[in-house]
Amino acid sequence: MGIKIVGSGLYVPTSKLSNKQLESIVETTDEWISTRTGIANRHIVSSENTVDLAYESAKRAIEHGNVDPSEIGLIIVATFTPEQLTPSTACLVQSRLRLNHQQMIAFDINAACTGFVYALSIAEQFLKAKTVKKALVIGSEVLSKIMDWEDRSTCVLFGDGAGAAVVEYDDSIEHxxxxxxxxxxxGALKTTKLSVNNPLHQEEIEPIHFYMNGQQVFKFAVTAIKETLTTLLTQNNLSLDDINLVIPHQANKRIIDKVVKDLKASSEQFFLNVSDYGNTSAASIPIALNDAITKQQIKNGDQIMLIGFGGGLTWGGCIVSI
Ligand SMILES: CC(C)(COP(=O)(O)OP(=O)(O)OC[C@H]1O[C@@H](n2cnc3c(N)ncnc32)[C@H](O)[C@@H]1OP(=O)(O)O)[C@@H](O)C(=O)NCCC(=O)NCCS
Incomplete structure:
Protein backbone atom coordinates (compact mmCIF):
# COMPACT_ATOMS: atom_id res chain seq x y z
CA MET A 1 0.00 0.00 0.00
CA GLY A 2 1.95 2.95 -1.18
CA ILE A 3 2.53 5.73 -3.60
CA LYS A 4 4.36 5.13 -6.85
CA ILE A 5 5.63 8.04 -8.93
CA VAL A 6 4.87 7.30 -12.57
CA GLY A 7 5.75 10.68 -14.09
CA SER A 8 7.82 13.64 -12.94
CA GLY A 9 8.38 17.15 -14.30
CA LEU A 10 9.86 20.48 -13.33
CA TYR A 11 9.59 23.95 -14.72
CA VAL A 12 11.38 27.11 -13.63
CA PRO A 13 11.25 30.54 -15.28
CA THR A 14 14.12 31.18 -17.69
CA SER A 15 15.12 34.40 -15.92
CA LYS A 16 17.74 33.89 -13.20
CA LEU A 17 18.93 36.05 -10.33
CA SER A 18 22.49 35.30 -9.23
CA ASN A 19 24.10 36.14 -5.90
CA LYS A 20 26.22 38.70 -7.76
CA GLN A 21 23.09 40.43 -9.10
CA LEU A 22 21.66 40.51 -5.56
CA GLU A 23 24.71 42.51 -4.47
CA SER A 24 23.22 45.47 -6.35
CA ILE A 25 19.74 45.01 -4.81
CA VAL A 26 20.48 44.58 -1.07
CA GLU A 27 23.57 44.90 1.10
CA THR A 28 24.93 41.39 0.68
CA THR A 29 27.74 39.48 -0.98
CA ASP A 30 27.99 36.37 -3.10
CA GLU A 31 30.40 35.04 -0.47
CA TRP A 32 27.91 35.55 2.43
CA ILE A 33 25.04 33.85 0.58
CA SER A 34 27.18 30.94 -0.69
CA THR A 35 28.83 30.14 2.62
CA ARG A 36 25.71 30.60 4.81
CA THR A 37 23.24 28.84 2.52
CA GLY A 38 24.90 27.01 -0.40
CA ILE A 39 22.70 28.99 -2.82
CA ALA A 40 24.30 30.41 -5.99
CA ASN A 41 21.30 31.11 -8.21
CA ARG A 42 17.55 31.28 -8.13
CA HIS A 43 15.02 31.64 -10.97
CA ILE A 44 12.43 34.38 -10.68
CA VAL A 45 9.53 35.18 -12.98
CA SER A 46 9.57 38.11 -15.39
CA SER A 47 6.16 37.57 -16.99
CA GLU A 48 4.73 34.31 -15.63
CA ASN A 49 2.70 33.49 -12.53
CA THR A 50 1.86 30.44 -10.39
CA VAL A 51 -0.53 28.78 -12.86
CA ASP A 52 1.94 29.07 -15.77
CA LEU A 53 4.67 27.32 -13.78
CA ALA A 54 2.29 24.66 -12.44
CA TYR A 55 0.90 23.94 -15.91
CA GLU A 56 4.34 23.58 -17.54
CA SER A 57 5.61 21.22 -14.82
CA ALA A 58 2.40 19.15 -15.02
CA LYS A 59 2.64 18.86 -18.81
CA ARG A 60 6.20 17.62 -18.47
CA ALA A 61 5.26 15.08 -15.76
CA ILE A 62 2.48 13.67 -17.95
CA GLU A 63 4.86 13.44 -20.94
CA HIS A 64 7.67 11.93 -18.84
CA GLY A 65 5.39 9.18 -17.54
CA ASN A 66 3.69 8.70 -20.91
CA VAL A 67 0.47 9.00 -18.91
CA ASP A 68 -2.95 8.73 -20.51
CA PRO A 69 -4.50 12.03 -19.32
CA SER A 70 -7.94 10.43 -19.11
CA GLU A 71 -6.65 8.33 -16.18
CA ILE A 72 -5.99 11.43 -14.06
CA GLY A 73 -8.94 12.01 -11.74
CA LEU A 74 -7.42 14.33 -9.18
CA ILE A 75 -5.24 17.45 -9.27
CA ILE A 76 -3.85 18.88 -6.05
CA VAL A 77 -1.64 21.97 -6.13
CA ALA A 78 0.38 22.80 -3.03
CA THR A 79 1.07 26.52 -2.93
CA PHE A 80 0.99 29.50 -0.61
CA THR A 81 1.51 31.95 -3.46
CA PRO A 82 -1.51 31.28 -5.70
CA GLU A 83 -2.36 33.51 -8.62
CA GLN A 84 -5.92 34.06 -7.44
CA LEU A 85 -7.72 33.11 -4.24
CA THR A 86 -10.36 31.48 -6.41
CA PRO A 87 -10.49 29.62 -8.77
CA SER A 88 -7.84 27.38 -7.29
CA THR A 89 -4.55 26.91 -9.13
CA ALA A 90 -5.58 23.26 -9.60
CA CYS A 91 -8.80 24.20 -11.45
CA LEU A 92 -6.90 26.63 -13.67
CA VAL A 93 -4.32 23.93 -14.47
CA GLN A 94 -7.14 21.44 -15.17
CA SER A 95 -8.56 23.85 -17.73
CA ARG A 96 -5.19 24.45 -19.44
CA LEU A 97 -4.51 20.71 -19.60
CA ARG A 98 -8.02 20.23 -21.05
CA LEU A 99 -8.78 17.52 -18.50
CA ASN A 100 -12.51 17.80 -19.05
CA HIS A 101 -13.54 14.21 -18.53
CA GLN A 102 -16.57 13.33 -16.51
CA GLN A 103 -15.28 13.14 -12.96
CA MET A 104 -12.40 15.37 -11.93
CA ILE A 105 -11.45 16.61 -8.47
CA ALA A 106 -9.18 19.67 -8.26
CA PHE A 107 -8.16 21.84 -5.32
CA ASP A 108 -5.21 23.66 -3.71
CA ILE A 109 -3.70 23.08 -0.29
CA ASN A 110 -1.41 25.26 1.82
CA ALA A 111 1.13 23.68 4.14
CA ALA A 112 3.93 26.06 3.05
CA CYS A 113 7.18 24.18 2.33
CA THR A 114 5.65 20.88 3.55
CA GLY A 115 2.83 21.33 1.03
CA PHE A 116 3.95 18.74 -1.51
CA VAL A 117 4.22 15.98 1.10
CA TYR A 118 0.84 16.92 2.63
CA ALA A 119 -0.69 16.92 -0.88
CA LEU A 120 0.77 13.48 -1.64
CA SER A 121 -0.78 12.12 1.57
CA ILE A 122 -4.20 13.44 0.52
CA ALA A 123 -3.76 11.95 -2.96
CA GLU A 124 -2.90 8.61 -1.34
CA GLN A 125 -6.32 8.54 0.39
CA PHE A 126 -8.19 9.08 -2.90
CA LEU A 127 -6.04 6.48 -4.66
CA LYS A 128 -6.35 3.91 -1.85
CA ALA A 129 -10.15 4.31 -1.84
CA LYS A 130 -10.05 3.84 -5.64
CA THR A 131 -11.96 7.10 -6.08
CA VAL A 132 -9.39 7.96 -8.76
CA LYS A 133 -6.88 5.93 -10.77
CA LYS A 134 -4.07 8.47 -11.02
CA ALA A 135 -3.42 11.81 -9.33
CA LEU A 136 -1.44 14.82 -10.48
CA VAL A 137 0.29 16.43 -7.50
CA ILE A 138 1.99 19.77 -8.10
CA GLY A 139 4.00 22.21 -6.00
CA SER A 140 4.10 25.67 -7.57
CA GLU A 141 5.32 28.92 -6.06
CA VAL A 142 6.01 32.47 -7.18
CA LEU A 143 7.67 33.57 -3.97
CA SER A 144 9.29 36.59 -5.62
CA LYS A 145 5.90 38.36 -5.47
CA ILE A 146 5.78 38.22 -1.66
CA MET A 147 9.45 38.90 -0.90
CA ASP A 148 10.44 42.14 0.76
CA TRP A 149 13.21 43.06 -1.67
CA GLU A 150 14.73 45.34 0.97
CA ASP A 151 15.08 42.54 3.55
CA ARG A 152 18.42 40.87 2.86
CA SER A 153 17.80 38.17 5.47
CA THR A 154 14.96 36.63 3.43
CA CYS A 155 15.03 37.78 -0.20
CA VAL A 156 18.35 36.06 -0.97
CA LEU A 157 17.01 32.64 0.07
CA PHE A 158 14.00 32.05 -2.16
CA GLY A 159 13.23 31.30 -5.81
CA ASP A 160 10.24 30.65 -8.09
CA GLY A 161 9.44 27.30 -9.69
CA ALA A 162 7.16 24.30 -9.96
CA GLY A 163 7.46 20.54 -9.84
CA ALA A 164 4.84 17.91 -10.56
CA ALA A 165 4.36 14.18 -10.15
CA VAL A 166 1.76 11.80 -11.54
CA VAL A 167 1.17 9.18 -8.88
CA GLU A 168 -0.72 5.93 -8.55
CA TYR A 169 -1.35 3.43 -5.78
CA ASP A 170 0.64 0.22 -5.69
CA ASP A 171 -0.76 -2.53 -3.44
CA SER A 172 2.58 -4.33 -3.42
CA ILE A 173 4.36 -1.43 -1.67
CA GLU A 174 4.11 -1.12 2.12
CA HIS A 175 4.87 2.48 3.05
CA GLY A 187 5.56 33.29 14.22
CA ALA A 188 8.76 31.66 12.97
CA LEU A 189 7.76 31.82 9.30
CA LYS A 190 4.83 33.97 8.28
CA THR A 191 3.38 36.48 5.83
CA THR A 192 1.61 39.74 6.57
CA LYS A 193 -2.13 39.33 7.31
CA LEU A 194 -4.67 40.17 4.62
CA SER A 195 -6.26 43.36 5.90
CA VAL A 196 -10.00 43.67 6.48
CA ASN A 197 -11.65 46.58 4.73
CA ASN A 198 -15.39 46.52 4.86
CA PRO A 199 -18.09 49.10 5.59
CA LEU A 200 -17.79 48.36 9.35
CA HIS A 201 -14.03 48.08 9.77
CA GLN A 202 -11.03 49.56 7.96
CA GLU A 203 -7.43 48.52 8.42
CA GLU A 204 -4.27 49.85 6.83
CA ILE A 205 -3.55 47.90 3.64
CA GLU A 206 -0.06 46.42 3.92
CA PRO A 207 1.84 44.72 1.10
CA ILE A 208 1.95 40.94 1.55
CA HIS A 209 5.50 40.17 2.65
CA PHE A 210 7.20 37.11 4.04
CA TYR A 211 9.05 37.16 7.40
CA MET A 212 11.22 34.61 9.12
CA ASN A 213 13.24 34.04 12.27
CA GLY A 214 16.24 32.47 10.55
CA GLN A 215 17.98 30.92 13.53
CA GLN A 216 14.77 29.50 15.04
CA VAL A 217 13.82 28.01 11.68
CA PHE A 218 17.30 26.55 11.20
CA LYS A 219 17.09 24.64 14.51
CA PHE A 220 13.50 23.56 13.82
CA ALA A 221 14.46 22.31 10.33
CA VAL A 222 17.30 20.11 11.59
CA THR A 223 15.07 18.59 14.29
CA ALA A 224 12.13 18.15 11.89
CA ILE A 225 14.20 16.30 9.27
CA LYS A 226 15.77 13.97 11.85
CA GLU A 227 12.42 13.28 13.56
CA THR A 228 10.68 12.57 10.24
CA LEU A 229 13.47 10.35 8.95
CA THR A 230 13.80 8.22 12.07
CA THR A 231 10.01 7.92 12.49
CA LEU A 232 9.51 6.80 8.90
CA LEU A 233 12.30 4.23 9.14
CA THR A 234 10.85 2.84 12.39
CA GLN A 235 7.24 2.85 11.11
CA ASN A 236 8.28 0.98 7.99
CA ASN A 237 10.82 -1.31 9.67
CA LEU A 238 13.64 -0.08 7.43
CA SER A 239 17.17 1.24 7.87
CA LEU A 240 18.62 4.24 6.06
CA ASP A 241 20.56 1.88 3.79
CA ASP A 242 17.23 0.52 2.46
CA ILE A 243 16.46 3.99 1.08
CA ASN A 244 18.10 4.79 -2.26
CA LEU A 245 17.94 8.55 -1.77
CA VAL A 246 16.56 11.00 0.78
CA ILE A 247 15.10 14.10 -0.87
CA PRO A 248 14.69 16.78 1.79
CA HIS A 249 13.10 20.17 1.20
CA GLN A 250 15.84 22.39 -0.23
CA ALA A 251 16.19 25.41 2.08
CA ASN A 252 19.84 25.64 3.04
CA LYS A 253 22.82 23.32 2.41
CA ARG A 254 23.96 23.84 6.01
CA ILE A 255 20.68 22.39 7.34
CA ILE A 256 21.26 19.19 5.36
CA ASP A 257 24.98 19.08 6.29
CA LYS A 258 24.03 19.28 9.99
CA VAL A 259 21.47 16.46 9.63
CA VAL A 260 24.03 14.27 7.83
CA LYS A 261 26.59 14.95 10.58
CA ASP A 262 24.15 14.32 13.46
CA LEU A 263 22.92 11.05 11.92
CA LYS A 264 26.48 9.98 11.01
CA ALA A 265 25.09 9.40 7.52
CA SER A 266 26.81 9.88 4.15
CA SER A 267 26.09 13.13 2.30
CA GLU A 268 25.58 11.02 -0.84
CA GLN A 269 22.38 9.63 0.70
CA PHE A 270 20.83 13.14 0.69
CA PHE A 271 19.95 14.95 -2.54
CA LEU A 272 20.99 18.58 -2.81
CA ASN A 273 20.22 21.12 -5.56
CA VAL A 274 19.53 24.28 -3.52
CA SER A 275 22.53 25.88 -5.23
CA ASP A 276 20.62 26.19 -8.54
CA TYR A 277 17.11 27.09 -7.36
CA GLY A 278 17.20 28.49 -3.82
CA ASN A 279 14.23 27.62 -1.62
CA THR A 280 11.14 27.17 -3.83
CA SER A 281 8.87 26.16 -0.92
CA ALA A 282 6.20 23.61 -1.97
CA ALA A 283 7.92 23.20 -5.35
CA SER A 284 11.31 22.25 -3.95
CA ILE A 285 10.71 18.52 -3.35
CA PRO A 286 9.12 17.73 -6.75
CA ILE A 287 11.81 19.86 -8.47
CA ALA A 288 14.51 17.91 -6.61
CA LEU A 289 12.79 14.61 -7.42
CA ASN A 290 12.82 15.42 -11.12
CA ASP A 291 16.41 16.65 -10.96
CA ALA A 292 17.47 13.42 -9.24
CA ILE A 293 15.77 11.37 -12.00
CA THR A 294 17.36 13.47 -14.77
CA LYS A 295 20.80 13.19 -13.15
CA GLN A 296 20.23 9.41 -12.88
CA GLN A 297 20.72 9.46 -9.11
CA ILE A 298 17.53 7.39 -8.85
CA LYS A 299 16.01 4.83 -11.19
CA ASN A 300 12.86 2.75 -11.59
CA GLY A 301 12.24 0.47 -8.62
CA ASP A 302 14.08 2.68 -6.11
CA GLN A 303 12.65 3.64 -2.72
CA ILE A 304 12.90 7.38 -2.05
CA MET A 305 12.25 9.27 1.16
CA LEU A 306 10.73 12.76 0.78
CA ILE A 307 10.94 15.14 3.76
CA GLY A 308 9.32 18.57 4.03
CA PHE A 309 9.36 21.27 6.71
CA GLY A 310 8.20 24.87 6.82
CA GLY A 311 5.63 27.47 7.80
CA GLY A 312 2.85 26.56 10.19
CA LEU A 313 5.07 25.15 11.50
CA THR A 314 4.53 21.95 9.53
CA TRP A 315 6.76 18.99 8.76
CA GLY A 316 6.59 15.41 7.59
CA GLY A 317 7.57 12.91 4.98
CA CYS A 318 6.91 9.67 3.19
CA ILE A 319 8.61 6.84 1.37
CA VAL A 320 7.63 6.50 -2.28
CA SER A 321 8.69 4.23 -5.10
CA ILE A 322 9.58 5.31 -8.59
C1 LIG B 1 18.88 32.83 7.32
C2 LIG B 1 20.21 32.16 7.63
C3 LIG B 1 20.91 31.81 6.34
C4 LIG B 1 21.06 33.16 8.41
O1 LIG B 1 22.30 32.56 8.72
P1 LIG B 1 22.92 32.76 10.16
O2 LIG B 1 24.26 32.13 10.13
O3 LIG B 1 21.91 32.24 11.14
O4 LIG B 1 23.06 34.30 10.23
P2 LIG B 1 22.47 35.30 11.33
O5 LIG B 1 20.99 35.36 11.26
O6 LIG B 1 23.10 34.93 12.63
O7 LIG B 1 23.06 36.67 10.82
C5 LIG B 1 24.43 36.91 10.90
C6 LIG B 1 24.68 38.28 10.35
O8 LIG B 1 24.50 38.28 8.93
C7 LIG B 1 23.67 39.37 8.56
N1 LIG B 1 22.93 39.02 7.35
C8 LIG B 1 21.69 38.51 7.24
N2 LIG B 1 21.41 38.33 5.95
C9 LIG B 1 22.46 38.74 5.24
C10 LIG B 1 22.76 38.79 3.87
N3 LIG B 1 21.89 38.38 2.93
N4 LIG B 1 23.97 39.26 3.49
C11 LIG B 1 24.86 39.67 4.40
N5 LIG B 1 24.64 39.65 5.71
C12 LIG B 1 23.45 39.18 6.12
C13 LIG B 1 22.78 39.60 9.75
O9 LIG B 1 22.28 40.93 9.74
C14 LIG B 1 23.74 39.36 10.90
O10 LIG B 1 24.51 40.52 11.08
P3 LIG B 1 24.94 41.00 12.55
O11 LIG B 1 25.78 39.88 13.10
O12 LIG B 1 25.69 42.24 12.29
O13 LIG B 1 23.65 41.18 13.30
C15 LIG B 1 20.01 30.89 8.49
O14 LIG B 1 19.58 31.24 9.79
C16 LIG B 1 19.01 29.96 7.89
O15 LIG B 1 19.22 29.40 6.83
N6 LIG B 1 17.88 29.71 8.56
C17 LIG B 1 16.86 28.86 8.05
C18 LIG B 1 16.06 29.63 7.02
C19 LIG B 1 15.16 28.75 6.21
O16 LIG B 1 15.59 27.72 5.78
N7 LIG B 1 13.91 29.17 6.01
C20 LIG B 1 12.96 28.51 5.26
C21 LIG B 1 12.55 27.22 5.87
S1 LIG B 1 11.28 26.47 5.00
Missing part, protein backbone atom coordinates in the same frame (compact mmCIF):
# COMPACT_ATOMS: atom_id res chain seq x y z
CA UNK A 176 3.40 5.01 5.44
CA UNK A 177 3.39 8.78 5.85
CA UNK A 178 4.42 10.80 8.88
CA UNK A 179 2.94 14.31 9.15
CA UNK A 180 3.07 16.84 11.96
CA UNK A 181 2.31 20.50 12.74
CA UNK A 182 2.77 23.00 15.55
CA UNK A 183 0.58 26.08 15.21
CA UNK A 184 2.04 27.49 18.42
CA UNK A 185 5.24 28.23 16.48
CA UNK A 186 3.34 30.21 13.81
Missing amino acids: SFYLNSSGDEQ
